[in-house]
Amino acid sequence: MTPVRVLVVDDSATMRSLIIESLRQDPGVEVVGQAGDPLEARDTIKLLNPDVITLDVEMPKMNGLDFLEKIMRLRPTPVIMVSNQTSLGTSTAIRALEIGAVDCVAKPSPQDRHTFDELAAKVKAAAHAHVHRYSRGIEPMKDFKATGPVANAFKSNGKLIAIGSSTGGVEALIKIISQFPADCPPTVITQHMPRLFTKSLAARMDRICAPQVSEAAEGAPLVPGHVYIAPAGDTHLEVGRSGKSLKCHLRLGDAVNGHRPSVDVLFASVAKYVGPDAIGVILTGMGRDGAASLLAMREAGARTLGQDEATCVVYGMPKVAFEIGAVQKQVSLDKMGREILDATKMSLEGVS
Structure with missing residues (x-):
């Protein structure tokens, strides 16, 4: 099999060396070049046409976001942000x-080498x-949360709703x-994200989405109008019960399917404690995390959806998940939001 050809872009020579050393441990990857800033990288991309680019977020001459936009507009290429x-x-x-970056990794720190x-x-x-x-979208208005277009259209x-995602999942x-x-x-x-990144994801989604979005906290009640994101790190997010009420439970434990938090752990708890009153959704990502427990959700009576290829x-x-029979219906990303809401059987009057 032909190795994946990678270009490493980072303004730090030390960091470039660490990235290259790590990648060269895998015979399925070939580092074909490196660049210290976006201007150098631009010429190198044209010359080498790499399969994948690793890109530093903060660089001189042009920051990583601006350069990523140019790549995705002019020469769409898989990019991993560092x-x-x-x-x-x-x-x-x-x-x-x-x-449109495919994935992200964190630079090593004394706490996580x-x-x-x-x-x-x-x-x-x-x-x-x-x-x-990439085409530049319109940033939602700051008062979007207060004036949400369907604020009164739904009743709990x-x-x-339980959602699992990995590579490509942030955009989805x-x-x-x-x-x-x-x-x-x-x-x-x-x-699936590196440690600390889920806090920023929750903050970003909370700013631009109508529901309240936060990292899940131990014992937090699961109530309408709230979205809870499993914090990356040492725990798995599970759904538990306190009498008739549902709550978040953060459980310490080993990685499952190579991940912590694991989608399978979340879905298994939903199958156990929520059963037919749940909608399970599995989105883009590599591997098989979530598939087995999505099947358990379906067998418990839940509605289950999977993003289409x-x-x-x-x-x-x-x-x-689809191949093992866990997915009742495959849905395109553009239609997934509506499909999920339809599955809740709430009134859709007034939704455009």
């Missing part, structure tokens, strides 16, 4: 994933990703949740 583990770095990486351990696998997955040409009926999640009304059913999400960045998790 970010500092800071509030600014992680929030910028989230915006990069919205623009193994952040590049999965880089080669991410690069190989990115090489097969479906990337699209006790349903719970934002597209879906931005279609939800302010009083949407309680929604729990496990998205044509709109997935990586058709891995939804493919496995």
Whole structure:
């Protein structure tokens, strides 16, 4: 098999060396070049035509976001963002994933020196990703949450929505949740991300979506109008019960399917405690995390949906789920938000 050809772009020579050293451990990856800034990278891309680019978020001469936009507009190529583990770095990486970056990794820190351990696998997955040409969207108005277009169109009926996603999931999640009304059913999400990045994802979604979006907290009640994102790190997000009420439970534990938090862990808890009153959704991502427990959700009476191949960045998790019979219906990303809301059987009057 021909190795995946990678261009490494970072203004730090030390960081470029660390990235290259990590990638060269995998015979399925070939580092064909490196660049210290976007202007140098532009010429190198034209010369080498790499399969995948790793791109630093913060660089001189042109920042990573501006350069990523140019790549995705003029020469769409799979890009993996490399970010500092800071509030600014992680929030910028989230915006990069919205623009069309396939995935992101964190730069090593004294607390976490193994952040590049999965880089080669991410690069190989990115090489097969479906990337699209970027067109600048319109940023939602600041008062969107207060004036949501369907603020009064829905009434809670006790349903719970559970979503699992990985590679390409940030863009998909934002597209879906931005279609939800302010009083949407309680929604729990496990998205595979590096540690600390889920906090920035929740903050970004909270700013631009009508529901309240936050990282899940231990014991937080699952109530309408709220979206809860599993925090990346040492715990799995589960749904639990306290009497008749549902709540978030963050459980310490080993990685499942190579992930912590794991979609399978979340879906298994939903199958157990929510059963037919749930809608399970599996979105773009590599691997098979979530497939087995989505099947358990379906067998427990839940409605189950999977993103279709044509709109997935990586058709891995939804493919496995579909092949084992866990997915009742495959849906394109453009239609997924509406399909989820339809499955809650709430009134759709007034929705455009």
